[in-house]
Amino acid sequence: MAARQKHETPLHRFYLSLLDAYGPQGWWPLLGHDGVNPTKTGSITGYHPGEYAFPRNAAERFEICAGAVLTQNTAWPNVEKALRNLAASKALNPERILELPEPDLATLIRPSGYHNTKARKLKELASFSLRSKGQAPSREALLDVWGIGPETADSIRLYAYGQLEMVVDAYTRKIFERLAWVPAPASYEALKQHCVLNLPAEVTVYQEFHALIVEHAKRLKASRIEDWSIPAAR
DNA sequence: AACCAGGACGTGA
DNA sequence: TCACGTCATGGT
Structure with a gap:
């Protein structure tokens, strides 16, 4: 079987630093009931940070x-x-x-x-x-x-469905290529494989990872920081 | 006022 | 395979 993440890798350290800096993201967001769910910003409700018993029905x-x-x-x-x-x-x-x-x-x-x-x-x-x-x-x-x-x-x-399935996106591509963790242009499958090989095979890790990437990308845009490998302030 | 968002499909090299 | 045009509203 493939040795996945035997040692701490740059990607894994990156994940841990994002989690530490931004906290659990509470994905996937659901519509709040009467708009009173714990929330991140603005009118966006429905996030459930640190709770993983979703969906409930x-x-x-x-x-x-x-x-x-x-x-x-x-x-x-x-x-x-x-x-x-x-x-x-x-x-x-x-x-x-x-x-x-x-x-x-x-x-x-x-x-x-x-x-x-x-x-x-x-x-x-x-x-x-x-x-x-x-x-x-x-x-x-x-x-x-x-x-x-x-x-x-x-x-x-x-x-x-809570399956162990890695999600990558355009943000992931931008960040990974910028940090030269994958050769550009990276295919969807190449990005996905890099994640799977370098992160613990746990559903909650996968769920947080993708959400943290999105959060990170949004903050990068807002703060225009040059070092993409470290968390950014909003 | 451009620019771009948590992509996917159809088409033609 | 791969690059490119298309689909469309709303926020910054």
Whole structure:
């Protein structure tokens, strides 16, 4: 078997320093109940830092899957608006999504951008969701769904189903290439492999890692720091 | 007022 | 495989 993270690696040290500096991120965010969930900033509620017993039911699980699709190339606050619109119309579930005419669905999720495309994607997700009824879907099965690519598939497996599946994204690529941890241009799979080989194989680590990368990238942009290997202040 | 967000798909080299 | 255009609203 492959020796994974036998010794502490630069990536592992990086992860530990991010966790120490930023704290647990409480991903995947869910819609707050009456807007009173513990929160990070602004109106963004639904994070549950340090709590890992999520999702707690089928509704939360589907909410995560829907959010994973809606957040494609889109800032989270916009996704949250779309999710709220769906919830307000009692349509944040596969049954209603399949019943709704696609144009109506598109109108509800309009704030998340690409609303026509994503309306179709949500319908594909909904029928898949009913088809695979609660059991954790394989990565291949997810990739067969129109509108679900590598990152969305991995996000669904890691955050909605608690599977040991690493998620990487554009931020990960930027940071890893900048620190020369991977040769550029790095493929999605290459980035993923670098993480898997250098981090402890634990679901909570994977969940925090991806969330911390996103947080780190946002702070880098805000503070314009030059050393990307260390945590940044907001 | 550009620029870019927690990507994925379709197409043509 | 890989590069490139397309999809679209909203925040900074």
